[in-house]
Amino acid sequence: NAGVTQTPKFQVLKTGQSMTLQCAQDMNHEYMSWYRQDPGMGLRLIHYSVGAGITDQGEVPNGYNVSRSTTEDFPLRLLSAAPSQTSVYFCASSYRLASSYEQYFGPGTRLTVT
Amino acid sequence: RKEVEQDPGPFNVPEGATVAFNCTYSNSASQSFFWYRQDCRKEPKLLMSVYSSGNEDGRFTAQLNRASQYISLLIRDSKLSDSATYLCVVNRPQAGTALIFGKGTTLSVSS
Numbered sequence: 001n002a003g004v005t006q007t008p009k010f011q012v013l014k015t016g017q018s019m020t021l022q023c024a025q026d027m028n029h030e031y032m033s034w035y036r037q038d039p040g041m042g043l044r045l046i047h048y049s050v051g052a053g054i055t056d057q058g059e060v061p062n063g064y065n066v067s068r069s070t071t072e073d074f075p076l077r078l079l080s081a082a083p084s085q086t087s088v089y090f091c092a093s094s095y096r097l098a099s100s101y102e103q104y105f106g107p108g109t110r111l112t113v114t
Numbered sequence: 115r116k117e118v119e120q121d122p123g124p125f126n127v128p129e130g131a132t133v134a135f136n137c138t139y140s141n142s143a144s145q146s147f148f149w150y151r152q153d154c155r156k157e158p159k160l161l162m163s164v165y166s167s168g169n170e171d172g173r174f175t176a177q178l179n180r181a182s183q184y185i186s187l188l189i190r191d192s193k194l195s196d197s198a199t200y201l202c203v204v205n206r207p208q209a210g211t212a213l214i215f216g217k218g219t220t221l222s223v224s225s
Contacts, residue, residue, distance in 0.1 A: 031211040042118065042201070042215035043158070050210040058212060090157055094211040102148075103213060105157035 002026050006091050006106035013081040013113045021076040021109050023091030031094045032074040033058070033103070034066065036087040043090065049074055081113045117141060120202050120216035127223055131192045135219045137185040137202030144204040144214070147178055149187050152199045152218065161187075161200070192223045 007022045025032065030051045035043040045058030049068040063085060065077040074093075078085060088110050092103040120137045127133050139147075147164040162169065164176040164185055175188040185202055202216040 033210070033212045035215075040217065042217040043213075045206065045209070045212050045214075048210050048212040056209070058206075058209070088155075102160045102163075103211060105159070107157055108155075 004091055004093050004104050004106035006089075006109050008109060009107065010110045011112070013078070013111065015081060015083060015113060017081050019078050019081065021078070021089055021091075021111070023074045023076065023106060024072050025074075025093040025104070026072065027093060027095070027104065028071060029093035029095045029104070030071070032068065033092045034064070034074070034076045035090045035092065036060065036085075037090065037108075038087050046076065046089075078111075083113045085111065086113045087111060117214045118202055118204055118216035120219050122217055122219060124220040124222055127192055127221070129192055129194060129223055129225050131223075132188065132190045133192060133221060134189075135187045135200055135202070135221075137187075137216055139183050139185065139202075139204045139214070141204070141207060141214070142180075142183060143207040145207070146205040147185055148203040148213070149174075149176055149185075150201040150203050150215075152201055154198075158201055158215075189221075192221075194223050194225060197221055197223045 004025045033048040034046040037043045047066040049055045091106040094103045149161040150158040151161045152158045164178045168177045173190045177186045199218040201218045206212040
């Protein structure tokens with residue numbers, strides 16, 4: 001059971017380049033989310049999904065796209081990278097038990113845009 | 115008002131000390147409350163959920179006051195290994211299981 005995996009671990013992009021951050025989970029979790037974490041800031045929600053084929057915007061969605069074609073995978077696409085997107089990106093997944101639920105996070109992708 | 119507010123610290127305490135962290139949240143529709151722990155440059159991990167009746171897990175005690183929208187975490191008998199950033203977290207209503215994070219409170223325990 002690998003849990004939540006993210007690739008790559010590190011990435012450097014030039015302004016204007018596009019790329020996809022990969023996220024996969026093997027726990028059959030319905031819910032998946034993407035967050036970014038900047039120095040001195042809390043984690044902020046970019047996009048989330050409540051099941052295959054269903055995605056929605058979070059707090060800071062601009063410049064990012066997502067899709068959820070399978071339960072396992074939830075890739076995050078940067079359309080045209082900007083220096084403001086330099087951040088650490090975390091993917092998370094969860095199931096729901098009664099009124100409480102735990103999110104499992106991947107190890108993160110550290111992205112630098114120059 | 116920020117959605118989840120925490121004192122950023124840092125809190126520097128000796129081993130064996132008792133330390134308390136406080137947090138307030140703004141969305142009264144939030145129904146689930148957590149403390150997560152984050153070690154330097156690592157992913158957040160759930161420390162404990164927080165229930166209205168208060169709950170304890172070993173040296174850690176969490177309290178919730180829904181009326182005042184206030185959450186607390188008490189750590190007794192601090193260990194060196196408790197050094198980390200503690201994140202106060204609430205669920206984001208109507209967004210699946212997505213969460214709203216505070217900026218975190220940094221704890222450093224020294225010998």
